[in-house]
Amino acid sequence: xxxxxxxxxxxxxxxxxxxxxxxxxxxxxxxxxxxxxxxxxxxxxxxxxxxxxxxxxxxxxxxxxxxxxxxxxxxxxxxxxxxxxxxxxxxxxxxxxxxxxxxxxxxxxxxxxxxxxxxxxxxxxxxxxxxxxxxxxxxxxxxxxxxxxxxxxxxxxxxxxxxxxxxxxxxxxxxxxxxxxxxxxxxxxxxxxxxxxxxxxxxxxxxxxxxxxxxxxxxxxxxxxxxxxxxxxxxxxxxxxxxxxxxxxxxxxxxxxxxxxxxxxxxxxxxxxxxxxxxxxx
Amino acid sequence: xxxxxxxxxxxxxxxxxxxxxxxxxxxxxxxxxxxxxxxxxxxxxxxxxxxxxxxxxxxxxxxxxxxxxxxxxxxxxxxxxxxxxxxxxxxxxxxxxxxxxxxxxxxxxxxxxxxxxxxxxxxxxxxxxxxxxxxxxxxxxxxxxxxxxxxxxxxxxxxxxxxxxxxxxxxxxxxxxxxxxxxxxxxxxxxxxxxxxxxxxxxxxxxxxxxxxxxxxxxxxxxxxxxxxxxxxxxxxxxxxxxxxxxxxxxxxxxxxxxxxxxxxxxxxxxxxxxxxxxxxxxxxxxxxxxxxxxxxxxxxxxxxxxxxxxxxxxxxxxxxxxxxxxxxxxxxxxxxxxxxxxxxxxxxxxxxxxxx
Ligand SMILES: Nc1ncnc2c1ncn2[C@@H]1O[C@H](COP(=O)(O)OP(=O)(O)OP(=O)(O)O)[C@@H](O)[C@H]1O
Ligand SMILES: [Mg+2]
Numbered sequence: 001x002x003x004x005x006x007x008x009x010x011x012x013x014x015x016x017x018x019x020x021x022x023x024x025x026x027x028x029x030x031x032x033x034x035x036x037x038x039x040x041x042x043x044x045x046x047x048x049x050x051x052x053x054x055x056x057x058x059x060x061x062x063x064x065x066x067x068x069x070x071x072x073x074x075x076x077x078x079x080x081x082x083x084x085x086x087x088x089x090x091x092x093x094x095x096x097x098x099x100x101x102x103x104x105x106x107x108x109x110x111x112x113x114x115x116x117x118x119x120x121x122x123x124x125x126x127x128x129x130x131x132x133x134x135x136x137x138x139x140x141x142x143x144x145x146x147x148x149x150x151x152x153x154x155x156x157x158x159x160x161x162x163x164x165x166x167x168x169x170x171x172x173x174x175x176x177x178x179x180x181x182x183x184x185x186x187x188x189x190x191x192x193x194x195x196x197x198x199x200x201x202x203x204x205x206x207x208x209x210x211x212x213x214x215x216x217x218x219x220x221x222x223x224x225x226x227x228x229x230x231x232x233x234x235x236x237x238x239x240x241x242x243x244x245x246x247x248x249x250x251x252x253x254x255x256x257x258x259x260x261x262x263x264x265x266x267x268x269x270x271x272x273x274x275x276x277x278x279x280x281x282x
Numbered sequence: 283x284x285x286x287x288x289x290x291x292x293x294x295x296x297x298x299x300x301x302x303x304x305x306x307x308x309x310x311x312x313x314x315x316x317x318x319x320x321x322x323x324x325x326x327x328x329x330x331x332x333x334x335x336x337x338x339x340x341x342x343x344x345x346x347x348x349x350x351x352x353x354x355x356x357x358x359x360x361x362x363x364x365x366x367x368x369x370x371x372x373x374x375x376x377x378x379x380x381x382x383x384x385x386x387x388x389x390x391x392x393x394x395x396x397x398x399x400x401x402x403x404x405x406x407x408x409x410x411x412x413x414x415x416x417x418x419x420x421x422x423x424x425x426x427x428x429x430x431x432x433x434x435x436x437x438x439x440x441x442x443x444x445x446x447x448x449x450x451x452x453x454x455x456x457x458x459x460x461x462x463x464x465x466x467x468x469x470x471x472x473x474x475x476x477x478x479x480x481x482x483x484x485x486x487x488x489x490x491x492x493x494x495x496x497x498x499x500x501x502x503x504x505x506x507x508x509x510x511x512x513x514x515x516x517x518x519x520x521x522x523x524x525x526x527x528x529x530x531x532x533x534x535x536x537x538x539x540x541x542x543x544x545x546x547x548x549x550x551x552x553x554x555x556x557x558x559x560x561x562x563x564x565x566x567x568x569x570x571x572x573x574x575x576x577x578x579x580x581x582x583x584x585x586x587x588x589x590x591x592x593x594x595x596x597x598x599x600x601x602x603x604x605x606x607x608x609x610x611x612x613x614x615x616x617x618x619x620x621x622x623x624x625x626x627x628x629x630x631x632x633x634x635x636x637x638x639x
Contacts, residue, residue: 173368176335177429181382182356191381195372 027259034058034253038245053249061253074254077231081213082261084149084230088212089205091154097197100163101189105175122157126218134221144225153218159204166200167193202272210262231258284346284359284436284469285311286332291341293327293493301327302493305341312467314460318480319490320516325473326441328490332471333439334358346436356385361430362439365446367422369414375425376410379432393432400428403462420451427459431466438463438470444479456483477517481505489513506618511626514554520586522620523596527553534621537592539569541616545631554620557586560598560612570611571596578606 029046036051061074102108103115126133133152142148170193178188194201219233229237235254239246266273286309293302302324309315317325330336332343334355342349350358361382369378376397383393401407404424414422423443430438443459444452460483463470474480480487481501489496489504489512497509501517508514514522527536529551534543536553543551564570573589573596580586580602587606589596598612621629 171366171368173364173366174370176333176355177362177364177368177370178381179335180333180355180360180362181429182385183381187385192370192372198372 030252030255034249034256036249038247038249040249057249057253058257061250061257072226072229072234074231074234074257076227077229077234078257078261080146080149080228081230081232081258083146084215084219085209085212085261087146087150088153088215089208091150092156092159092208093201093204095154096156096159097163097194097201099160100167101193103160104164104167105185118157118160121155122161126153130217130221137222143222144228146228148222149215149219149228149230150212153212153215156208159208162200162204163197166197170196199272199275202269202275206266206269206273209265213262283311283467285309285344286437286469286471287342287344288328288332289342289344291328291331291343292339293324293331293336294339300493302331305495307488307495307498309469309471312469314463314470314472314483314485315488316472316474316480316484316486317488317490318474318477318484318516319496321475323490324493325475325490327493329439329441329471329473332437333360333362335362356382359436360439361433361435361437362441363426363430363443365442367414367426367443367446369422369425369429371414374411374413375406375417375428378414378425379428382429382433396432396434397428400432403431404428419447420455423447423455427462431462436469438468438472440470440472442474443472445474445476452479459483478519481517487517489516507628508554508620509628511552511554511622514620514622518556520557520597520599522554522556523594524622525553525555525591525594525596527551527621529621537571537594539571541569541614541619543621543631546621546629550624551629552622552626554622555596555614556618557597557599559615559618560596561615562600562604562610562613564611564613570613573610573612575606575608575610 029048032047032050034057035054036047037053040047040051063073099118103111103118108114137143137148137152140148142151174192175188178192183191214232215230216232216236219228219230220236223229223233231254235251235258238251238254286307288305288307288309291302291305292300294300305328307315317328319325327336331338332345334350334353334357338351342351344350345358345360355362369375370381373381379397379400380393383396388396397410398407401410404427406421406424406428409417409421409425414425417425423446426443440459444455447455456479459472472483474483484501486498487501487504488498491512497504497513499507504513504517508517508522511524515524525536527534527550529535529543529546529548531548532542532544532546533540534546534551534553571591573591575587575589576595577588578585579588581599582602584599584602585604585606587598587600589598589610589612591612596612600606621631623629
């Protein structure tokens with residue numbers, strides 16, 4: 001701290017509180033909405049205080065009892081989302097950690113080319129290449145499958161670069177010491193590199209899990225079989241009713257439930273996550 | 283334990299620049315050889331070729347009676363100590379010491395025995411369960427030594443292992459490394475750019491210059507008979523005074539004084555004299571060099587006088603109490619006078635050395 005005036009403290013806190021309010025308000029509204037009757041929300045006046053319908057709403061959402069608007073039980077959608085998010089996060093980490101290892105520690109023909117090709121894919125996010133990607137996935141018969149949901153999203157230039165940076169900070173002598181100690185390439189990778197990148201892996205896992213969990217466009221495109229609906233896409237489908245008013249309390253309850261797993265992941269991995277972002281000592 | 287035989291070894295890095303050329307060196311079993319030279323002369327490159335961390339472009343390296351050119355570092359039966367120690371940061375000291383043994387499939391109780399033995403010798407028993415991060419530089423240095431000795435290799439390779447330590451610790455550690463090496467009797471190759479470290483530790487010195495061996499010999503031999511002006515200036519501190527002189531008819535003239543140089547061809551020469559080889563009183567038939575004192579440095583045990591002698595600066599060392607005045611005459615010890623030709627190579631006028639004692 002450079003300055004230490006009382007009013008500056010107050011100002012800083014006010015700014016932070018304002019920020020929190022702006023970010024948290026929509027979440028609060030969602031929670032509040034999920035505790036009211038469906039009609040309360042559509043009446044035009046959005047209630048600001050919790051209602052008394054919470055237990056009933058959440059019970060029927062979890063039981064999948066709102067059959068008119070939810071063709072798929074929420075637990076199935078949560079399960080699908082979980083599988084998708086974990087597969088994407090783990091897949092991205094495995095692939096990027098291996099490719100970073102190859103790029104940093106091996107001298108193979110066309111190494112530069114490989115590096116630049118990975119770099120170029122950075123400029124092509126899923127949304128840009130979504131039509132050809134869909135075509136490929138459809139031709140391979142991967143529509144309505146976990147493979148189709150995850151594989152096109154797994155390759156990750158960003159994560160590869162992150163690991164490349166991490167590996168570059170590890171002194172060469174460590175690799176040489178390991179070679180003298182009789183550790184071959186895989187042993188060095190497993191015994192030295194992976195443990196040293198542990199916190200980075202954890203931080204990346206959190207970020208990628210949320211990335212996978214929040215996927216919206218892609219799951220909507222490639223799943224037509226309700227058995228593969230993910231929760232985020234499911235919410236959109238719930239709101240997409242033609243013949244009646246959307247049941248906002250159920251939608252909001254689903255949204256609140258959809259927020260829980262990422263929150264749990266963040267909290268569970270908080271210590272490692274923060275360490276991975278701030279730790280510089282190697 | 284093994285001898286290391288290096289035959290005509292050279293290294294050319296990508297880009298075609300030769301870093302090391304035509305090295306021939308026989309390192310005897312149990313010997314402590316120090317590679318010394320200025321920065322960039324190829325010391326590390328040569329050491330890393332012995333270790334197997336750098337490919338050998340030409341020539342052969344033999345450890346014991348095996349040619350090791352194509353062997354992985356782990357198969358060469360060597361251990362290396364790095365300048366930055368290169369301890370595994372996520373492992374405890376014990377794990378650091380045992381990792382290599384474990385990879386080699388050494389039985390568990392044997393690992394425990396060797397680690398405990400190394401810890402006892404190096405007095406690092408108290409930190410066996412700490413991570414390297416929680417150790418001081420000197421302690422890390424010991425752990426790095428420990429990692430080398432648990433392997434019980436046939437050779438130790440050191441690449442400037444002390445240069446990250448403070449001056450005082452450096453002196454202690456170099457003594458310890460030498461004592462330890464004598465006790466274990468393991469052949470060692472030690473790289474340093476510090477000539478004092480090289481002098482004090484070596485059984486034999488190898489002075490490198492621009493990728494080639496300039497001189498090999500015991501520290502005293504190299505100190506007394508440097509083969510070139512390069513070695514003369516590099517070994518010894520303060521370094522040898524080099525003055526220009528001319529030889530005519532078996533006599534060398536330097537700074538208005540004339541000394542015998544029988545058998546030396548006429549022409550320009552460089553005359554070398556170490557700071558400690560000057561006296562203030564004439565002895566025998568010595569001629570003196572008129573000198574003007576410009577500065578004095580006190581070292582405590584001795585004092586260094588800086589003089590102007592015939593247009594050149596000359597350093598001479600004297601006992602601590604020696605009185606120095608502005609105008610005086612320096613009498614060089616003729617038996618310690620070195621002559622170097624125009625090619626900077628030593629010229630040895632044998633009769634002069636024999637007659638001057
Ligand atoms: N990987 C490399 N690629 C190209 N040239 C290199 C490489 N490593 C070293 N060199 C060159 O080889 C020469 C010898 O380098 P080396 O590291 O052996 O020097 P050194 O004697 O150990 O010096 P220092 O005392 O500074 O460590 C230098 O000119 C250096 O520039
Ligand atoms: Mg070096």
